[in-house]
Amino acid sequence: MMRTLLGILLICMISLTGLAQKMEYYEKNENGQLALTVEGASHFAELALKCMQQEYPNKLGQVLTGDQDLKSPKTLHPAFYGCYDWHSAVHGHWMLIRLLRKFPDMPEAAEIRKKLNANLSAENIAAEVAYFQQKTAKSFERTYGWSWLMKLSEELYTWEDEDAQRWYKNLKPLTDVIIDRYLAFLPKQTYPIRTGVHPNTAFGLSFAWDYAVTTKHDALKNLIAKRAKDYYLLDTDCPAEWEPGGSDFLSPCLEEANLMRRVLSQGEFNRWFAKFIPKKKLQYFLQTPAEVSDREDPQIVHLDGLNLSRVWCIYGIASSLKNPKLKISLLASAEKHIMATLPNIASGAYEGEHWLASFAVYALSER
DSSP: OOOHHHHHHHHHHHHHHHHHHTTGGEOOOTTOOOOOOOOHHHHHHHHHHHHHOOSSSSOOOOOOOOOOOOOHHHHOOOOOSSSSHHHHHHHHHHHHHHHHHHTOOOOHHHHHHHHHHHTTOOOHHHHHHHHHGGGGTTTTTTTTHHHHHHHHHHHTTTOOOOOHHHHHHHHHHHHHHHHHHHHHHHHGGOOOOOOTTTTTTHHHHHHHHHHHHTOHHHHHHHHHHHHHHHTTTOOSSOOOOOOOOOOOOHHHHHHHHHHHHHSHHHHHHHHEEEEHHHHHHHHHHHHHOOOSSSSSTTTTTHHHHHHHHHOOOOOOHTTOOOHHHHHHHHHHHHHHHHHHOOOOOEEEOOHTTTHHHHHHHHHHHHO
């Protein structure tokens, strides 16, 4: 017990020391929580700006039918070719838009708008649509990339800005393709995918649900609600002790709960949650954050993302809980996770820098 307490204290001291070196990036909001300053927004924006038009290194995830398919990333994906892979490019674009909305006068504002204008042109989006319409691209980015595309589209839809509305209009044909993919795929997906990485079904449905609610797309919303209940309503006693896996950036248990709090009423969710993550299981999410032993390893660094995605899940779940003591315990755990991870977003290693900033911004936004 003493060794455990000392270990937790050491982690907290290291985290606070790292964060203290960058305190100009954060300030306390009215709830006493950390929030981004304009300096912090610039810090995160620079990470996305650096890679959003950086073509290499690149992981395409492409199915080849012949030599004719061997084209450069920028040719294949003229809108989302940077930041190593398609989905990271998409959520990097989302982050820049979120930051620009919150800090319209940030020093990078003009550069952000210029690069978004270049990438989110109608011509570029038409090329992205053409790629998705290939027979071999039927499962491309299903459902992780789909989900982030929906979050990007939702962000633009809700922003009353002239550029944003033009980008939303340009993006709409690709958004519609993704919506059609959800509507066609979900009735055929008999079993959910419960992994802690990209194909996780619960995460893939969460952002799509948000888009459907925001834009009043009832067909998509109703289908997601039905399938979420089909997949998860009878789940009990989640295997929290199996988490985390060595390359997880999502928590299978928490992502599932974070989806169900969306589709169930508050009373239904509280009854479901008490069975799904009973008190004896909560300890696994109240312990120390995941340890990241090598931030230059593209799989191990996923664990930094896990700490951040746990934060946004916990804040979503806590917003629907009735038990005040349980809320306090979960929120304290979320604070521990985010304090341990924020100092490591800009590690100097491209393996994490090309995507972690957007996870951090989303986690901070959900707080």
